[in-house]
Amino acid sequence: MDTQSYMPVPPGVGLEENFFSLDDILLSHQRLPCRTENAFPRLGFLEKSSETPDILEGTKMEMPLWLAKGLYERKRRVLSVDLPKMYREGWRTVFGADPNVVDLHKMGPYFYGLGSQLLHFDSPENPEIAQAILQTYIGRFRRTMDSSQNAYNEDTSALVERLDFLERTLFREGKSVQRKW
Amino acid sequence: MDPSEVEFLAEKETVKIIPNFSLDKVYLIGGDLGPFNPGLPVSVPVWLALNLKQRQKCRIVPPEWMDADKLEEIRELERKEDTFTPIPSPHYMELTKLLLNHAADNIPKADEIRTLVKDIWDTRIAKLRLSADSFITQQEAHAKLDNLTLMEINTTRTFLLDSLKYMYKLRSNLQPGSGKSQDY
Numbered sequence: 001m002d003t004q005s006y007m008p009v010p011p012g013v014g015l016e017e018n019f020f021s022l023d024d025i026l027l028s029h030q031r032l033p034c035r036t037e038n039a040f041p042r043l044g045f046l047e048k049s050s051e052t053p054d055i056l057e058g059t060k061m062e063m064p065l066w067l068a069k070g071l072y073e074r075k076r077r078v079l080s081v082d083l084p085k086m087y088r089e090g091w092r093t094v095f096g097a098d099p100n101v102v103d104l105h106k107m108g109p110y111f112y113g114l115g116s117q118l119l120h121f122d123s124p125e126n127p128e129i130a131q132a133i134l135q136t137y138i139g140r141f142r143r144t145m146d147s148s149q150n151a152y153n154e155d156t157s158a159l160v161e162r163l164d165f166l167e168r169t170l171f172r173e174g175k176s177v178q179r180k181w
Numbered sequence: 182m183d184p185s186e187v188e189f190l191a192e193k194e195t196v197k198i199i200p201n202f203s204l205d206k207v208y209l210i211g212g213d214l215g216p217f218n219p220g221l222p223v224s225v226p227v228w229l230a231l232n233l234k235q236r237q238k239c240r241i242v243p244p245e246w247m248d249a250d251k252l253e254e255i256r257e258l259e260r261k262e263d264t265f266t267p268i269p270s271p272h273y274m275e276l277t278k279l280l281l282n283h284a285a286d287n288i289p290k291a292d293e294i295r296t297l298v299k300d301i302w303d304t305r306i307a308k309l310r311l312s313a314d315s316f317i318t319q320q321e322a323h324a325k326l327d328n329l330t331l332m333e334i335n336t337t338r339t340f341l342l343d344s345l346k347y348m349y350k351l352r353s354n355l356q357p358g359s360g361k362s363q364d365y
Contacts, residue, residue, distance in 0.1 A: 112347070119354055131355065134348070134351045134352060137351055138317055138318050141314070141344060145310065145314065145344075
């Protein structure tokens with residue numbers, strides 16, 4: 001029972017994000033491919049590949065999550081978000097076939113978190129995305145548990161590098177178990 | 182919970198010792214410690230037994246279950262059953278470790294006992310992991326496990342609870358609109 005003076009705020013549940021959670025802040029830095037539905041006058045400097053002083057309607061650009069969430073309106077006058085390729089049909093079948101094979105860290109270290117936030121932008125595939133993320137998590141759980149609880153004092157970097165951020169947190173928990181023995 | 186805290190709690194269990202000194206009854210807040218007469222067995226808590234042993238003032242009598250044949254029976258039973266079998270002491274792991282570390286000379290077949298207890302422990306932990314795994318993969322909401330000791334629960338507690346929490350988070354994605362609004 002160690003009492004801490006610094007209790008970090010954990011990431012939010014499901015669709016919510018905790019404003020003060022460092023993990024959520026880092027998560028929302030991930031970029032999403034978007035298409036602008038409106039023109040943004042005099043903001044051309046944001047889009048590095050364009051030379052015009054304005055951003056024209058229909059430009060494809062990458063925006064960080066926090067910006068995309070803020071600008072997204074249900075009436076869709078401002079922005080429309082495309083799904084990153086990881087959450088699309090092709091990759092979803094890969095996850096369905098064997099979740100353990102995929103290197104989730106390379107795919108963006110916040111696979112689960114970003115996937116949960118994507119559900120904000122109502123895409124017609126939302127239920128499938130949510131289901132796919134859940135199934136991937138469940139499928140990889142066994143491997144995470146086994147490797148974390150048996151890795152006493154060894155170099156674990158080879159095991160950890162294929163894990164997503166959320167799985168790494170679990171991994172650290174599992175490792176701390178081995179302290180006594 | 183820290184493993185050392187579980188060990189601390191385990192030291193409350195009583196064990197029989199044979200002192201080689203004499204002392205009148207001692208009245209402590211936690212209970213009375215009976216009069217000590219040399220050569221007569223008396224029941225004391227493990228923390229006191231270990232302390233006396235280290236000062237060479239007593240001889241520890243191993244508990245009844247700490248016997249090679251009994252432990253072997255328990256081990257075979259554990260391997261046959263799919264669920265957890267009742268075990269003789271709720272702190273068998275800690276007591277074995279403490280007694281074998283400090284009083285191995287008083288316990289016959291100490292090495293065998295150590296191996297047997299470790300086997301029992303490994304079997305039970307494997308069953309626990311299997312159970313946790315099926316709990317998560319089938320997304321059940323409720324699991325019942327009998328006859329688990331505190332130490333075994335302790336090994337899996339943080340990991341299982343956190344992974345269930347994350348699973349809950351991901352599951353709540355499937356029901357949009359539940360808990361989405363915040364009231365100020």
